Amino acid sequence: MSNPMEQFTVKPIIPIEVGGVDISFTNSSLFMVLAVVLSTLIFGLCLRKRTIIPSVAQSVPETVYEFISSLLKENVGVEGLKYFSFIFTVFLFVAFGNLLGLFPYAFTFTSHLAAVGGLSVIALLFNICIGIKKKKWSYLRTFLPKGIPAALAPLIVPIEMISFLSKPFSLTVRLVANMTVGHIMLKIIAGFIVALGIGGIVPLAFDGCIIVFEIFIALLQAFIYTVLSCIYLGDALHSH
Numbered sequence: 001m002s003n004p005m006e007q008f009t010v011k012p013i014i015p016i017e018v019g020g021v022d023i024s025f026t027n028s029s030l031f032m033v034l035a036v037v038l039s040t041l042i043f044g045l046c047l048r049k050r051t052i053i054p055s056v057a058q059s060v061p062e063t064v065y066e067f068i069s070s071l072l073k074e075n076v077g078v079e080g081l082k083y084f085s086f087i088f089t090v091f092l093f094v095a096f097g098n099l100l101g102l103f104p105y106a107f108t109f110t111s112h113l114a115a116v117g118g119l120s121v122i123a124l125l126f127n128i129c130i131g132i133k134k135k136k137w138s139y140l141r142t143f144l145p146k147g148i149p150a151a152l153a154p155l156i157v158p159i160e161m162i163s164f165l166s167k168p169f170s171l172t173v174r175l176v177a178n179m180t181v182g183h184i185m186l187k188i189i190a191g192f193i194v195a196l197g198i199g200g201i202v203p204l205a206f207d208g209c210i211i212v213f214e215i216f217i218a219l220l221q222a223f224i225y226t227v228l229s230c231i232y233l234g235d236a237l238h239s240h
Contacts, residue, residue, distance in 0.1 A: 004187035008111055008180070027107040028115060035096035035109075043092075064091075068226070075230035079237060086126060087233070090119070091226040098179060098218030102186075102211060110221075111179040113172060120168035123229050131236035139236075167232050171225060178221050182214045 012024035046057040054062055068088045072080040080087075094110060101108025109115045131139040143160040144153055189207045 004184045004191070007107070007183060007187055010112070028109045028112060031097065031100055031107045031109050032093075032115070035093055035100060038100070039092040039096045064088075071227060071230050075227065076234040076237060080230065080233060083130065083233060087226060087229060090123065090229055091222055093119070094175070094225050095219060095222035098222055099215065101179065101183065102214055102218065108179055108183055111176055111183060113176055116175050117168065117172045120171040123171065123232070124165075124168045127232050127236040130233065134237060142235075167228075171228055175221050175225055178217055182210075182217055186210055186214065 010026050010028050012022075012026050013030060014025035016022070016024045043061045046061045049055070050058060065088070068091055069081065069084065072084060072087060076083075097108070097110040097115075100106050101110065128139075131142070135141075142164065143157045145156075145160075148156050186207060189210065193204050193207060
């Protein structure tokens, strides 16, 4: 039975080193590119022949569009629709990253802290820029809400800053933990299937059930990640 953690190893495909810094194109990079390319191709093909009465293929991207639009309206408000493209892109990137990792010999980049953490930091910086754009430097009042005595500032400001900076951490850990645990279970049970030979039909059936469950988890985690991104965007726009 192979090591179940081996599937998470980042391996260079095209070694590149600049000034002593390793910036190789890895299997993680490859599947990030695939997630972007496949989501673009699939949505492009589905919308190639648009009609007033949508076909089954056209209904898929339209349903996803309405779904993300509803999330923004519920968690951010109508004002949040201006940032639809960013939230829509985040959802597709995470969803396709999760789903691609379920294929044999694929790599799940959403199981790595560096990949998901980088995306979460980008989302945080995006929210900061939006908040500053709307409120100018009064956005800094986020760390010292109105009505708080100035004498409590040395206590309140650090607490608010820690709470604010923990947002990308909460986004990252939830997604990474779910993707990692699920794939470890699949790998372990798959090892029993090979080891037991013909007697592996029972773990094979069990593994099939887990794969179906993992598909649900992959989409659910993309949904949760997107909802939290919407909530944090709403905080940047409406916090006092």
